[in-house]
Amino acid sequence: MTALDWPTDFGRTEPAERTRNNHYGATVRETVDDLETEFDRLNADGWQLATAARHQKQNPKYPYADASPDDPGAVVRWTMNGRRYAVACDAYSRLRDNLRTLYLYVHEKRKMEQRPVKTGESEFANARLPSGEDGTDALVAREPPHEVLDVAPDADAAVVEAAARRLKKRHHPDAGGDESRFKRVVDAEEAMLNE
Structure with missing residues (x-):
């Protein structure tokens, strides 16, 4: 390698x-x-x-x-x-x-x-x-928003919200997560829900 x-x-x-x-x-x-x-x-x-x-x-x-x-x-x-x-x-x-x-x-x-x-x-x-x-x-x-959330590009709102909730919990800065990754998840959720 x-x-x-x-x-x-x-x-x-x-x-x-x-x-x-x-x-x-x-x-x-x-x-x-x-x-x-x-x-x-x-x-x-x-x-x-x-x-x-x-x-x-x-x-x-x-x-x-x-x-x-x-x-x-x-x-x-x-x-x-x-x-x-x-x-x-x-x-x-x-x-x-x-x-x-x-x-x-x-x-x-x-x-x-x-x-x-x-x-x-x-x-x-x-x-x-x-x-x-x-x-x-x-x-x-x-990454495109659906890839940040690891959902299909046409995922419905419930799937988007569930994926974002799981990722926000994992990456939340107050829980020792990465702040920039947390922000990307928030932005991706917002982008997908506003399409």
Whole structure:
């Protein structure tokens, strides 16, 4: 196994906080192929996948199919229009789920970027890395609300509230939990209930 090249200022999920995701059925190879397609559609100048798993020598973008590294996180870096970008995910206990989450993020952002809606910035603005090499001011791509709560995207209000209640209890700062994780749960619940 190799060490994961995680961006300097990107926060990490504590191993005990990682959850299993049973919503994705895609394999690692299918997801890497899907990422390749997305970056082709974006006309990206190039992209790289970093994981702690061993990658194939002939196809370095592909981790071995049975990859199960101790660190299941994944990072995708790319260049587009002369700017560098990166997104990372280590919220799940399996590499394939973190990879699929990255693919879905890039896919959804690309689709939003194509809409004729005018906004102040590119949809990828929050994934843009600073121009300097030191990695300062880099932003982490946030999980969609349903993934924070580990519920289906179309879960009804009762399911959302129950999942949020369980997670708020686990992550509440007064009970020794992580305040930033607690806030993400609160924000995710609010976002899903207000859709």
